[in-house]
Amino acid sequence: MGGPLGALLAAWLLLAAGSGGAKDNILLVLTDDQDREMGGMTPMKKTTSLIGQLGATFANAFAVTPLCCPSRSSILTGRYPHNHLVRNNSLEGNCSSPAWQKFQEPFTFPVYLQRQGYQTFYAGKYLNQYGDPKAGGIQYMPPGWSYWLGLVGNSKYYNYTLSANGHEEKHGEHYEEDYLTDIITNRSLQFLEKLSHPPFLMVLAPPAAHSPWTAAPHYKSAYSSIKAPRNGSFNVHGKDKHWLIRQAKTPMSNTSIEFLDNVYRERWQTLLSVDDMVEKIFEKLKTLHLLDSTYVFYTSDHGYHTGQFSLPIDKRQLYEFDIRVPLLVRGPGVKPNQTHLQPVLNIDLGPTFLDIAGIDASQTSMDGQSFLPLLVNETHKSKWRSDFLVEYTGEGHTHQDPHCPALGPGVSQCFPDCVCEDAFNNTYACVRTLSPINLQYCEFADAQNFVEVYNLTSDPHQLFNVVKTVDPSQLEQMNQRLIKLQACSGVTCRS
Numbered sequence: 001m002g003g004p005l006g007a008l009l010a011a012w013l014l015l016a017a018g019s020g021g022a023k024d025n026i027l028l029v030l031t032d033d034q035d036r037e038m039g040g041m042t043p044m045k046k047t048t049s050l051i052g053q054l055g056a057t058f059a060n061a062f063a064v065t066p067l068c069c070p071s072r073s074s075i076l077t078g079r080y081p082h083n084h085l086v087r088n089n090s091l092e093g094n095c096s097s098p099a100w101q102k103f104q105e106p107f108t109f110p111v112y113l114q115r116q117g118y119q120t121f122y123a124g125k126y127l128n129q130y131g132d133p134k135a136g137g138i139q140y141m142p143p144g145w146s147y148w149l150g151l152v153g154n155s156k157y158y159n160y161t162l163s164a165n166g167h168e169e170k171h172g173e174h175y176e177e178d179y180l181t182d183i184i185t186n187r188s189l190q191f192l193e194k195l196s197h198p199p200f201l202m203v204l205a206p207p208a209a210h211s212p213w214t215a216a217p218h219y220k221s222a223y224s225s226i227k228a229p230r231n232g233s234f235n236v237h238g239k240d241k242h243w244l245i246r247q248a249k250t251p252m253s254n255t256s257i258e259f260l261d262n263v264y265r266e267r268w269q270t271l272l273s274v275d276d277m278v279e280k281i282f283e284k285l286k287t288l289h290l291l292d293s294t295y296v297f298y299t300s301d302h303g304y305h306t307g308q309f310s311l312p313i314d315k316r317q318l319y320e321f322d323i324r325v326p327l328l329v330r331g332p333g334v335k336p337n338q339t340h341l342q343p344v345l346n347i348d349l350g351p352t353f354l355d356i357a358g359i360d361a362s363q364t365s366m367d368g369q370s371f372l373p374l375l376v377n378e379t380h381k382s383k384w385r386s387d388f389l390v391e392y393t394g395e396g397h398t399h400q401d402p403h404c405p406a407l408g409p410g411v412s413q414c415f416p417d418c419v420c421e422d423a424f425n426n427t428y429a430c431v432r433t434l435s436p437i438n439l440q441y442c443e444f445a446d447a448q449n450f451v452e453v454y455n456l457t458s459d460p461h462q463l464f465n466v467v468k469t470v471d472p473s474q475l476e477q478m479n480q481r482l483i484k485l486q487a488c489s490g491v492t493c494r495s
């Protein structure tokens with residue numbers, strides 16, 4: 001049934017369901033590899049004013065793991081990696097694997113929301129191995145989505161395949177027809193136009209600012225004089241850090257610096273199309289009178305670095321630049337221009353969405369907690385955490401890299417200049433405490449059981465590992481807290 005009568009009936013059915021009347025809509029814009037610490041939000045002028053200035057900015061938002069697939073799996077499940085068991089970006093590490101599909105995906109936030117009457121829409125990059133023939137191919141649609149437009153594989157801007165509700169949709173390299181960020185924008189506008197009745201959940205996951213950093217034609221000359229920032233730990237040798245950081249070459253070669261400056265600029269260029277996406281969707285929500293009943297979240301899967309501790313480009317490290325993410329929220333009851341300092345995690349997004357939909361996330365297996373009370377200033381209703389866990393399993397190759405004959409096996413991401421950004425033994429777990437002390441304590445699962453400790457109050461750029469000078473009883477305390485968090489599940493992660 002269509003038309004006004006149909007809409008009326010649908011609205012009546014929704015009320016008659018007795019679940020508390022009309023629910024608010026949810027829109028999540030999830031970017032790829034967008035940092036907060038290195039100026040990653042600078043290109044997002046419209047986004048910052050539409051969401052941040054008309055809503056809330058979380059100044060201490062973190063990913064619990066700094067790699068795409070594990071982090072996205074944490075967002076979807078609201079769980080730490082030790083509970084969802086997605087360890088890296090490959091099928092063997094459970095990225096979109098059959099085991100993930102069987103044991104974790106049925107408990108992702110869209111499943112709960114769809115059951116609660118939400119029309120759900122996903123467009124863009126999902127999990128890095130999505131669409132692999134060994135994981136069901138493009139016919140496979142993850143549960144919980146009424147409309148599915150999933151990118152096969154990792155981020156791309158042109159020459160990619162989408163699964164459109166399980167059907168193959170191939171794209172070439174013509175800007176007007178194929179640019180992925182714009183495809184996501186256009187399809188989401190169509191979804192909103194055709195929406196028969198709210199509430200809806202939309203997740204838009206553009207490829208920006210991930211490699212291969214292909215900007216839209218009209219943005220290719222933007223920021224022509226921009227270079228990566230030289231402040232903080234740029235081109236600084238991490239002399240007292242674990243072996244992977246010590247192998248980086250300081251000073252970096254001029255070709256490496258030129259390379260990372262280009263990447264820095266191209267990342268910003270790709271983000272300009274995301275800024276346009278946000279503006280267009282806001283205009284559409286306004287036209288359709290949906291803006292006042294929609295919560296909009298803007299965040300990234302993890303951070304990024306360009307030259308910090310002489311690591312040319314990547315993520316995967318425990319430092320602030322890789323684990324901090326932007327997080328902006330606006331919506332019903334959220335006052336404009338608010339800045340929140342409580343530590344909010346990517347595993348809190350799912351519980352927050354459930355909370356908006358009237359579902360009690362503490363009854364699920366999610367490890368995170370809803371930050372809706374912070375947004376609508378009912379802080380007294382929730383005790384907030386003061387610390388959390390960051391955990392990461394390093395990726396390596398079992399064979400030597402032919403381009404870097406001096407390096408043994410076990411490492412990966414050794415480009416440019418044969419500086420490796422990851423290794424099997426770059427496997428670590430950290431407690432990050434924000435109050436009453438601002439501290440990070442990390443243990444490596446490597447041959448040295450290496451420990452790094454940072455006092456972020458005196459040393460915001462993490463230049464000095466204070467493991468040898470900090471009070472031993474403090475180390476003991478942090479070690480005990482780490483052991484507890486590494487074994488936590490559900491409620492024990494929240495307390």
Ligand SMILES: *[C@@H]1O[C@H](CO)[C@@H](O)[C@H](O)[C@H]1NC(C)=O
Nearest residue numbers: 037038039229231232233461
């Ligand atoms: C370095 O400078 C950039 C750009 O001006 C700024 O956004 C960033 O916060 C600074 N970072 C550090 C580590 O001081």
Ligand SMILES: *[C@@H]1O[C@H](CO)[C@@H](O)[C@H](O)[C@H]1NC(C)=O
Nearest residue numbers: 052053054055335336337338
């Ligand atoms: C938010 O803050 C900005 C910058 O201080 C200001 O220009 C703007 O008017 C404020 N917006 C609202 C809605 O209060």
Ligand SMILES: *[C@@H]1O[C@H](CO)[C@@H](O)[C@H](O)[C@H]1NC(C)=O
Nearest residue numbers: 085087092093094099100103
């Ligand atoms: C992948 O997930 C399955 C089931 O969730 C688990 O049994 C397996 O150990 C996981 N693999 C890794 C490498 O953690």
Ligand SMILES: *[C@@H]1O[C@H](CO)[C@@H](O)[C@H](O)[C@H]1NC(C)=O
Nearest residue numbers: 157158159160172173212214
């Ligand atoms: C897309 O694929 C075509 C044909 O293989 C190739 O010539 C072109 O360079 C590719 N373009 C991009 C942007 O990857």
Ligand SMILES: *[C@@H]1O[C@H](CO)[C@@H](O)[C@H](O)[C@H]1NC(C)=O
Nearest residue numbers: 175176177178179182183186
């Ligand atoms: C998106 O829609 C606009 C406006 O209709 C159109 O000009 C553009 O070519 C479309 N882009 C893609 C990639 O489909």
Ligand SMILES: *[C@@H]1O[C@H](CO)[C@@H](O)[C@H](O)[C@H]1NC(C)=O
Nearest residue numbers: 251252253254255256257258
């Ligand atoms: C590298 O760049 C610096 C600063 O621009 C310059 O002084 C130096 O000569 C360059 N080195 C080489 C080997 O080109």
Ligand SMILES: *[C@@H]1O[C@H](CO)[C@@H](O)[C@H](O)[C@H]1NC(C)=O
Nearest residue numbers: 335338339340374376377378
């Ligand atoms: C929350 O409410 C308290 C007391 O009413 C007020 O002092 C505080 O500024 C508000 N905080 C936010 C983030 O709105």
Ligand SMILES: *[C@@H]1O[C@H](CO)[C@@H](O)[C@H](O)[C@H]1NC(C)=O
Nearest residue numbers: 087088090092093394395396
């Ligand atoms: C990913 O994790 C699996 C399971 O632990 C491991 O076998 C595989 O080597 C890892 N992949 C990489 C690239 O490190």
Ligand SMILES: *[C@@H]1O[C@H](CO)[C@@H](O)[C@H](O)[C@H]1NC(C)=O
Nearest residue numbers: 243409410411425446447448
């Ligand atoms: C870590 O692994 C690399 C590569 O396999 C090896 O060269 C290095 O000695 C190891 N370091 C530690 C501390 O385990």
Ligand SMILES: *[C@@H]1O[C@H](CO)[C@@H](O)[C@H](O)[C@H]1NC(C)=O
Nearest residue numbers: 437439455456457458470474
């Ligand atoms: C961290 O540094 C601050 C400022 O120098 C100092 O007051 C505090 O005691 C330090 N904390 C620890 C745990 O060392």
